[in-house]
Amino acid sequence: MQESDIKISEEISTKEIRSKRKPGDIFFENLTLLFALLLIGLVLFIAIEIYGDSAESIEHFGFSFIFSSDWNPVTEKFGALAFIYGTIVSSILALLISLPVSIGVAVFLSEIVHKSVRTPVSFLVEILAAIPSIIYGFWGIYVLAPFMASTVQPALSSLFGFLPLFQGPIFGTGMLTASLILAIMITPIISSITRDVLKAIPVSQREAAYALGATRWEAIKMALLNARSGILGGAVLGLGRAIGETMAVTMVIGNKAQIKASLFEPAYSMASVIANEFAEASGSLHISSLIEIGLLLFGVTFIVNTFARILIYSVTRKT
Amino acid sequence: MENDTIITDTIDDSEDIHDSGKHDTADTKTALRTINLSVKFFDKLAIKNINIRVKKNNVAAIIGPSGCGKSTFLRSINLMHDLTPGAKVYGDIYVHNEHITDNNVVDLRKKVGMVFQKPNPFPTMSIYDNVAAGLKLNGIRNKSLFDETVEKNLTYTGLWDEVKDRLKSPAISLSGGQQQRLCIARTIAVKPEIILMDEPTSALDPVSTSKIEELIINFKKHYTIIIVTHNMQQAGRISDYTAFFYLGKLVEYSRTRRLFTNPREKLTEEYVTGKFG
Amino acid sequence: MELTEKKFKMPGNIRRRKLVNSVMIILCVIAGIITILPLLYIFFYTTKSGITSLNLDFFINMPKPVGEEGGGMANAIVGSIILIGIGSLIGIPVGVMSGIYISEYSKNITAFIIKFVTDILSGIPSIIIGIFAYGLIVINMQRFSALAGGFALGILMIPTITKVTEEMLKLVPQSIREASLALGVSRWKTVLRIALTTASSGIITGILLAIARAAGETAPLLFTAFGNSFWQTEIDQPIAALPLQIFAYAISPYEDWHRQAWAGAFVLILLVFVINLIVRFVTRNKFSGNQ
Numbered sequence: 001m002q003e004s005d006i007k008i009s010e011e012i013s014t015k016e017i018r019s020k021r022k023p024g025d026i027f028f029e030n031l032t033l034l035f036a037l038l039l040i041g042l043v044l045f046i047a048i049e050i051y052g053d054s055a056e057s058i059e060h061f062g063f064s065f066i067f068s069s070d071w072n073p074v075t076e077k078f079g080a081l082a083f084i085y086g087t088i089v090s091s092i093l094a095l096l097i098s099l100p101v102s103i104g105v106a107v108f109l110s111e112i113v114h115k116s117v118r119t120p121v122s123f124l125v126e127i128l129a130a131i132p133s134i135i136y137g138f139w140g141i142y143v144l145a146p147f148m149a150s151t152v153q154p155a156l157s158s159l160f161g162f163l164p165l166f167q168g169p170i171f172g173t174g175m176l177t178a179s180l181i182l183a184i185m186i187t188p189i190i191s192s193i194t195r196d197v198l199k200a201i202p203v204s205q206r207e208a209a210y211a212l213g214a215t216r217w218e219a220i221k222m223a224l225l226n227a228r229s230g231i232l233g234g235a236v237l238g239l240g241r242a243i244g245e246t247m248a249v250t251m252v253i254g255n256k257a258q259i260k261a262s263l264f265e266p267a268y269s270m271a272s273v274i275a276n277e278f279a280e281a282s283g284s285l286h287i288s289s290l291i292e293i294g295l296l297l298f299g300v301t302f303i304v305n306t307f308a309r310i311l312i313y314s315v316t317r318k319t
Numbered sequence: 320m321e322n323d324t325i326i327t328d329t330i331d332d333s334e335d336i337h338d339s340g341k342h343d344t345a346d347t348k349t350a351l352r353t354i355n356l357s358v359k360f361f362d363k364l365a366i367k368n369i370n371i372r373v374k375k376n377n378v379a380a381i382i383g384p385s386g387c388g389k390s391t392f393l394r395s396i397n398l399m400h401d402l403t404p405g406a407k408v409y410g411d412i413y414v415h416n417e418h419i420t421d422n423n424v425v426d427l428r429k430k431v432g433m434v435f436q437k438p439n440p441f442p443t444m445s446i447y448d449n450v451a452a453g454l455k456l457n458g459i460r461n462k463s464l465f466d467e468t469v470e471k472n473l474t475y476t477g478l479w480d481e482v483k484d485r486l487k488s489p490a491i492s493l494s495g496g497q498q499q500r501l502c503i504a505r506t507i508a509v510k511p512e513i514i515l516m517d518e519p520t521s522a523l524d525p526v527s528t529s530k531i532e533e534l535i536i537n538f539k540k541h542y543t544i545i546i547v548t549h550n551m552q553q554a555g556r557i558s559d560y561t562a563f564f565y566l567g568k569l570v571e572y573s574r575t576r577r578l579f580t581n582p583r584e585k586l587t588e589e590y591v592t593g594k595f596g
Numbered sequence: 597m598e599l600t601e602k603k604f605k606m607p608g609n610i611r612r613r614k615l616v617n618s619v620m621i622i623l624c625v626i627a628g629i630i631t632i633l634p635l636l637y638i639f640f641y642t643t644k645s646g647i648t649s650l651n652l653d654f655f656i657n658m659p660k661p662v663g664e665e666g667g668g669m670a671n672a673i674v675g676s677i678i679l680i681g682i683g684s685l686i687g688i689p690v691g692v693m694s695g696i697y698i699s700e701y702s703k704n705i706t707a708f709i710i711k712f713v714t715d716i717l718s719g720i721p722s723i724i725i726g727i728f729a730y731g732l733i734v735i736n737m738q739r740f741s742a743l744a745g746g747f748a749l750g751i752l753m754i755p756t757i758t759k760v761t762e763e764m765l766k767l768v769p770q771s772i773r774e775a776s777l778a779l780g781v782s783r784w785k786t787v788l789r790i791a792l793t794t795a796s797s798g799i800i801t802g803i804l805l806a807i808a809r810a811a812g813e814t815a816p817l818l819f820t821a822f823g824n825s826f827w828q829t830e831i832d833q834p835i836a837a838l839p840l841q842i843f844a845y846a847i848s849p850y851e852d853w854h855r856q857a858w859a860g861a862f863v864l865i866l867l868v869f870v871i872n873l874i875v876r877f878v879t880r881n882k883f884s885g886n887q
Contacts, residue, residue: 020424133815135812135842138842294724433774453779506778
């Protein structure tokens with residue numbers, strides 16, 4: 001007998017049932033819906049508000065705002081290039097330092113160690129993600145920067161001094177130190193996403209690899225390759241965090257709006273200039289320009305985060 | 320099998336259950352009626368045009384191989400499919416001569432209680448609070464009524480002596496069989512007229528099972544019971560009528576004695592004699 | 597031995613593969629070590645530098661003017677508590693209610709959209725939330741205020757709380773909800789009094805996590821709460837906050853202020869550590885309870 005042969009009566013109308021719901025039910029469901037919509041509205045509102053507040057600067061400078069590195073509150077000339085440069089270089093450098101380490105930790109925690117080690121170590125890595133950035137910055141000024149000045153930078157300069165990247169005066173603070181702090185801060189994010197996507201790869205795949213005589217690393221490598229878009233998502237998410245990070249960077253990057261090849265030189269980031277100048281900004285064009293930097297930051301992190309989430313969903317949603 | 324869409328709800332030689340094919344509003348003996356009840360999950364028909372009538376103060380058992388739609392049928396009676404994504408219910412259901420859409424779902428479920436396959440006491444509540452939950456959550460605030468309800472229903476389900484000294488301890492500290500009897504006490508505390516039971520003993524040991532079977536037989540005085548079971552002996556022991564479901568259809572609905580000894584349908588006979596299923 | 601080795605002599609590439617295997621696994625172990633090294637360093641350094649300056653004065657005294665030794669951060673601690681209080685009034689209802697909506701009422705697509713927006717919100721740099729609060733509240737009130745700072749912290753708390761609420765409600769077995777509905781309990785009471793209560797310990801830990809994060813946020817407070825070196829508890833006035841005070845003291849040239857800043861940092865780290873420990877403990881119980 002075919003299913004299509006069966007004649008079915010009229011549906012017991014869910015509409016009818018729903019219309020007979022108690023007022024409390026209708027009220028509560030709509031109340032939670034209202035809050036959920038509030039959440040969406042909030043994000044839209046943030047975008048609109050920041051766009052609106054940067055209108056003056058956008059009108060005044062147009063595209064030259066992002067192509068000029070002239071930032072002078074006295075003459076009211078504002079161009080964000082130096083900050084954009086500082087943010088991009090420090091974040092990408094941080095990602096390059098952090099990514100191999102993060103993948104290593106993720107593999108270490110999910111594939112290598114016994115549970116008795118995994119639990120405390122993963123707890124510590126979680127804590128690392130929860131430490132306020134002000135403390136990273138504080139530690140950066142008084143511990144990391146002196147260490148960079150006394151040990152790391154002289155060593156780099158003597159080994160790779162022929163590269164413009166590692167030339168110039170040694171202050172301790174500067175682009176390289178900022179990148180290093182950022183790398184420490186984003187490692188927990190990237191490694192936890194990597195662990196999540198590795199978990200989403202079925203164990204049977206690894207077992208199959210072992211059955212074919214693969215070594216442990218080869219099996220792990222296969223899992224990593226299968227999870228690569230998710231890991232990339234984690235990396236991009238970490239990049240987004242690094243781009244928006246404010247306090248720690250502000251405290252160690254040197255806060256000098258310049259574009260220099262050397263990583264030892266002080267630099268300035270988009271978030272840092274907002275943090276440093278906003279409260280004391282005089283003149284609406286100055287404030288508007290700072291908010292436009294915020295708008296750029298918002299736009300970039302929005303794109304980066306959306307991209308990251310799509311990549312992560314693509315792996316974790318399959319299971 | 321070809322005429323299954325017009326199978327009447329019961330084909331019994333004895334007297335009082337017959338089907339006129341229409342809903343008779345003056346009928347006071349019937350607790351539950353379904354007319355052409357079908358349920359779809361997304362595009363798949365899970366049960367097809369089920370017509371059943373259950374008399375008041377009777378126990379009706381539903382048997383059939385797993386996946387035949389027994390639970391789907393049961394859960395459509397108190398509109399539990401409401402929560403299931405993609406589920407749609409078709410046809411008509413009458414509970415004590417009222418169409419189920421005549422009242423709201425909440426009132427329907429007060430009249431039609433349900434006991435589930437796995438004991439599911441509220442994990443954050445004590446034994447006492449579990450029994451009183453139905454009253455408390457429906458807005459009653461009467462301590463002495465709670466005390467009375469808890470003692471009466473726990474006594475009724477044979478738990479009182481076992482738990483009276485630790486009413487305030489968490490319900491999940493009880494054994495599986497005790498938890499299930501607690502769930503039954505919780506169900507009858509809201510004074511339902513019909514109790515739906517979805518394989519209530521399948522997760523329990525034989526001793527707990529026999530205690531619950533005893534309860535069900537006693538319950539007939541006060542309630543109408545519809546029980547899904549995968550255990551044919553159980554159906555034979557406790558029910559007055561038995562329905563045999565197969566592939567989402569009602570194959571036969573007869574007096575239990577008859578269904579097991581002299582079934583009308585060949586398929587039923589094959590099933591009850593263990594030829595398949 | 598020699599015979600077997602001859603018979604089953606490993607081809608060169610297998611030997612290489614084994615070597616690669618060992619090297620890579622050692623590298624992963626090293627990665628594990630260099631990740632937790634900075635943490636331990638920060639933790640011990642902060643403890644060492646902070647604990648000596650941490651005394652009763654720190655909690656009950658006001659900051660002293662430059663040059664005078666001693667003093668504390670009482671105003672900043674109270675300020676932080678007020679800011680977090682305001683933040684919680686915004687973040688907890690919005691977070692919990694939208695979490696309930698996603699878990700209990702939404703269909704697949706709406707759930708996806710709201711979760712996506714939540715993820716986006718959690719990715720917005722906190723300094724931008726500060727600009728938003730500035731534009732919305734500071735500009736309109738014509739002054740920095742605790743209200744603006746608390747508002748910014750509240751927004752930052754929302755995504756964490758939404759996510760945790762949704763995840764914890766998903767862990768509540770459907771059978772528990774069905775049991776309640778089958779008793780004739782209405783849906784909203786089932787959600788609030790059964791599902792939410794069952795998930796409450798997990799949700800509370802999530803709220804604690806959000807509070808711990810908010811307590812350390814500095815950037816969004818710079819031009820909203822602004823900071824205040826005096827005692828101030830009015831919500832329409834600029835207010836001190838622990839992280840702001842730490843920042844101001846940390847970049848100052850005075851040795852005594854640095855010590856106080858370390859003490860403040862120690863308090864923050866301790867808060868984060870304890871809250872995370874509680875969260876660990878509670879969630880572990882949750883999972884073992886489900887087995």
